[in-house]
Amino acid sequence: MDNRITEHPILGIQEKGEPVEFTFDGKPVKGYEGEPIAAALKAEGVMVHRYTQKEHKPRGIFCAIGRCTDCVMVVDGVPNIRTCITPLKRGMDVRTQYGVSDRKFEEQ
Amino acid sequence: MNSVNDRSRDIGAFVPRDDDDMLICRCEEITKGEIRRAVHDGMWTMTEIRRYLRTGMGLCQGQTCARLVKGIVARELGVSPAELEPATSRVPMRPIEMEVFAKEAKEDGHE
Amino acid sequence: MNRVDLIIVGAGPSGLSAAIEASRRGLEVIVFDENEKPGGQLFKQIHKFFGSKEHRAKVRGFNIGKQLLEEADEAGVRVILNATVIGLYQDKEVVVRIGDEVVHYKADAVIIATGAAENMVTFPGWTLPGVIGAGAAQTMMNLHGIKPGKRVLMLGSGNVGLVVSFQLLQSGCEVVALVDAAPRVGGYGVHAAKVARTGVPFYLSHTIVEAEGEDHVTAVTIAEVDERFQFVPGSEKRFEVDTICLAVGLSPMSQLLKMAGAEMEDNPKRGGQVPICDNHGRTSLPGIFVAGDVSGIEEASSAMIEGRMAGIAAAEYLGYTDAETMQSDLEQLENALDGLRQGMFAPKNRGKLIEKTEEGIDISLNLLEKGYVSDDEIERYPGVTHRKGVHPVIECTQNIPCNPCQDACPKKCISIGKDITSLPIVVDDCDCINCGMCVASCSGQAIFLVDEDCGDGTATVTLPYEFLPLPEEGAVGNALGRDGQVVCKAEVVSVKTAKAFDKTYLLTMRVPKEYAMKARFFKS
Numbered sequence: 033m034d035n036r037i038t039e040h041p042i043l044g045i046q047e048k049g050e051p052v053e054f055t056f057d058g059k060p061v062k063g064y065e066g067e068p069i070a071a072a073l074k075a076e077g078v079m080v081h082r083y084t085q086k087e088h089k090p091r092g093i094f095c096a097i098g099r100c101t102d103c104v105m106v107v108d109g110v111p112n113i114r115t116c117i118t119p120l121k122r123g124m125d126v127r128t129q130y131g132v133s134d135r136k137f138e139e140q
Numbered sequence: 141m142n143s144v145n146d147r148s149r150d151i152g153a154f155v156p157r158d159d160d161d162m163l164i165c166r167c168e169e170i171t172k173g174e175i176r177r178a179v180h181d182g183m184w185t186m187t188e189i190r191r192y193l194r195t196g197m198g199l200c201q202g203q204t205c206a207r208l209v210k211g212i213v214a215r216e217l218g219v220s221p222a223e224l225e226p227a228t229s230r231v232p233m234r235p236i237e238m239e240v241f242a243k244e245a246k247e248d249g250h251e
Numbered sequence: 252m253n254r255v256d257l258i259i260v261g262a263g264p265s266g267l268s269a270a271i272e273a274s275r276r277g278l279e280v281i282v283f284d285e286n287e288k289p290g291g292q293l294f295k296q297i298h299k300f301f302g303s304k305e306h307r308a309k310v311r312g313f314n315i316g317k318q319l320l321e322e323a324d325e326a327g328v329r330v331i332l333n334a335t336v337i338g339l340y341q342d343k344e345v346v347v348r349i350g351d352e353v354v355h356y357k358a359d360a361v362i363i364a365t366g367a368a369e370n371m372v373t374f375p376g377w378t379l380p381g382v383i384g385a386g387a388a389q390t391m392m393n394l395h396g397i398k399p400g401k402r403v404l405m406l407g408s409g410n411v412g413l414v415v416s417f418q419l420l421q422s423g424c425e426v427v428a429l430v431d432a433a434p435r436v437g438g439y440g441v442h443a444a445k446v447a448r449t450g451v452p453f454y455l456s457h458t459i460v461e462a463e464g465e466d467h468v469t470a471v472t473i474a475e476v477d478e479r480f481q482f483v484p485g486s487e488k489r490f491e492v493d494t495i496c497l498a499v500g501l502s503p504m505s506q507l508l509k510m511a512g513a514e515m516e517d518n519p520k521r522g523g524q525v526p527i528c529d530n531h532g533r534t535s536l537p538g539i540f541v542a543g544d545v546s547g548i549e550e551a552s553s554a555m556i557e558g559r560m561a562g563i564a565a566a567e568y569l570g571y572t573d574a575e576t577m578q579s580d581l582e583q584l585e586n587a588l589d590g591l592r593q594g595m596f597a598p599k600n601r602g603k604l605i606e607k608t609e610e611g612i613d614i615s616l617n618l619l620e621k622g623y624v625s626d627d628e629i630e631r632y633p634g635v636t637h638r639k640g641v642h643p644v645i646e647c648t649q650n651i652p653c654n655p656c657q658d659a660c661p662k663k664c665i666s667i668g669k670d671i672t673s674l675p676i677v678v679d680d681c682d683c684i685n686c687g688m689c690v691a692s693c694s695g696q697a698i699f700l701v702d703e704d705c706g707d708g709t710a711t712v713t714l715p716y717e718f719l720p721l722p723e724e725g726a727v728g729n730a731l732g733r734d735g736q737v738v739c740k741a742e743v744v745s746v747k748t749a750k751a752f753d754k755t756y757l758l759t760m761r762v763p764k765e766y767a768m769k770a771r772f773f774k775s
Contacts, residue, residue, distance in 0.1 A: 035397055035398045036396055036397060036398070037392060037396045037397065037398060037422050037423060039719055040392075040396070040421065040422065040719070041421050041717050041718055041719045041754065041756075042297045042311065042421065042717060042754045043297060043313075043393065043396075046395075046396035048396070067395055068395060071391065071395040071396075071397050074391065074397050074399075075397055079380040079381060079466065079467035080380050080466050080467065081380070084169055085169070086169040087163075087169055089163075089169075089378060090379065090380055090466045090467065091166075091378060091380060092379075092380025092381065092467065093380070093383055093387055093391070094166075094204075094382070094383055094384060094387060095203075095204075095369065095383075095384050095386065095387050096383070096384070096386065096387035096388075096390040096391055097286070097386060097387070097390055098285070098286075099200060099203045099204075099368060100166065100200050100203060100204050100384075101167065101198075101199035101200045101235065102166060102200075102378075104199070112199065116387075116390075117286075117287065119287075162373050162374075162375065163373070163377075163378055164373060166378055172373075203368055204371055205371075207370055207371075207502055207523065208371065208373060221517070222517035222518075222519065223517075226509065226524055229506040229507070229509040229510040230338075230510060231337055231338030231346055231510070232337035232338065232346075232348070233335075233336065233337045233338060233506055233507060233510070234285070234335050234337055234348070236335075236337060236348055236353075237351075239351070240348060240351045240352065240353065241353060243351065243352050243353060244352070244353050244354075244355070245349075245352040245353065245354040245355075
């Protein structure tokens with residue numbers, strides 16, 4: 033995907049960590065170690081991070097600084113992880129959150 | 141006693157509006173209609189609204205909706221938002237796992 | 252319980268500044284910040300700041316952030332990151348979450364410098380992925396190198412909305428419209444003008460009707476609003492976008508102060524719930540101070556000065572400096588702060604409609620309503636003059652506290668005078684050597700070097716350019732007017748860079764001479 037800024041007129045080429053692979057809903061995806069999980073997902077074009085508990089509505093990045101908690105996902109089996117401030121690590125298992133689970137509502 | 145807390149005041153009946161299904165509290169999924177109705181149910185302070193509906197009690201702790209809720213309640217009461225006391229602030233200011241909250245560091249644990 | 256002289260909550264511009272001053276006076280200081288990195292929002296600010304030298308004018312925000320961190324390091328400030336203060340009590344007990352533990356600290360003085368949170372507005376579809384805060388856009392593009400979207404609609408014409416729109420363009424995103432329910436642009440005219448001239452249309456007195464999309468935003472409809480903020484039927488406009496960016500103001504994050512029992516007030520001029528405090532940040536609770544946006548929304552430049560003042564006041568409170576020394580230290584800072592709080596956008600003028608400049612010149616209505624000064628309006632400003640040869644044309648049309656241009660010119664062709672908010676003028680015996688320092692030094696990107704008549708029927712216009720890819724010499728493209736519309740063909744004569752320009756490229760283009768005073772941007 034071309035959501036990454038290759039060279040910025042003011043900031044130049046941004047320093048990134050090691051390229052790593054992780055999984056999103058079981059599918060392998062690439063990112064850079066240490067960048068927020070949300071940044072890596074955004075670079076891959078992922079918009080929906082979770083579906084809400086009551087209305088089952090989609091949510092994604094909203095504040096990007098860990099305040100609004102809209103971007104929470106199930107990471108390595110733990111729900112409600114704020115992906116916008118949680119650094120990406122090699123091999124992380126990142127899953128869409130449905131309510132507070134990684135299982136779709138009809139399977140809950 | 142200021143007019144905000146004068147509960148004998150008549151604020152009229154609840155009148156449904158087109159935008160009542162607008163979501164206000166993103167975390168607890170509370171709508172504008174629910175908030176407006178709560179005022180007519182007698183919840184006139186931000187603290188009462190919060191306890192009654194759980195607005196601002198979700199994961200984000202009211203970071204996003206506090207100001208919006210205040211505006212809606214003020215309008216329903218016919219007062220300026222500035223006249224409404226914000227809801228109580230208390231520990232913990234940020235969402236925190238119970239496990240962590242209960243785990244106090246030892247005296248010089250971090251020195 | 253851990254004891255320390257002074258605890259500061261927040262390692263942003265004000266918190267770090269406070270820590271530096273307090274540490275230098277001998278206090279043992281700890282700064283807590285819930286974020287992974289210090290510096291607050293400074294590292295997302297990539298534009299050059301306004302002000303004068305003492306306010307670090309024309310330095311880009313993230314570079315000011317670096318300087319501040321170095322200064323803090325030298326002063327021996329201890330910053331603990333990923334440390335979330337979850338409680339503050341009246342007796343100055345601070346409860347902090349560090350890692351997976353809760354730690355209790357007790358200080359003799361506390362400075363709260365927690366900053367502000369973004370306001371939001373609601374409309375059908377506002378919870379859809381793709382609707383984001385302006386701060387989120389800045390975080391993604393300027394910290395993490397990710398484009399927030401491909402086609403973006405910006406809601407809000409305050410400085411945040413204007414600055415972030417420009418940043419989006421710099422990151423390679425398309426900004427399809429800049430929208431505000433207010434009838435006039437809220438931020439600095441120069442910030443608006445540099446966005447408008449790239450071709451971004453402004454829709455004032457408009458707001459969002461709804462966002463469309465199943466799983467994420469695919470389109471947005473805006474419509475005009477009347478004086479009572481009701482939609483005008485038939486005025487709807489629809490844009491296909493993947494991102495809607497909200498920049499509708501900030502609210503102080505003052506909850507810790509309320510928790511501790513400080514006297515609070517709801518002050519719309521300060522942005523909401525704020526602690527009642529004096530000029531140096533003393534709250535109603537002895538030994539508890541505030542600095543920066545938490546005590547009233549302003550800019551990073553003023554937050555840094557407020558921080559320094561609170562740091563000094565805290566040092567005096569604990570006896571590390573005497574009242575007399577404090578007074579003289581504070582006086583200098585008060586003057587610096589006073590300098591920033593002048594002009595049309597001063598806190599005291601918030602919400603007022605100002606129709607004339609301090610010089611008595613009519614403010615451009617087009618600037619307020621469309622984001623750019625029209626061709627016939629521009630001639631009335633003192634920086635816009637005509638003469639033979641290359642000369643600066645200064646399109647600075649509002650009184651803002653900023654003066655780097657007058658120091659930038661080695662030939663002293665530009666003068667602001669002693670009043671920092673005065674509109675710059677080009678002196679009569681202007682002896683311009685076409686060095687471009689003025690163009691690069693203007694934080695508002697409002698200075699152009701123009702040769703109105705090169706003798707061959709053409710004119711040259713040198714403009715500040717901060718986009719990639721850089722056009723090549725000899726490239727032919729379109730010259731855009733102040734309104735972002737194509738005015739004529741243009742050929743790139745040169746694209747210059749220099750260390751002193753600090754990443755602002757100087758693009759010189761050749762246009763037919765009748766467009767010398769109209770062509771203000773180049774698009775390949």
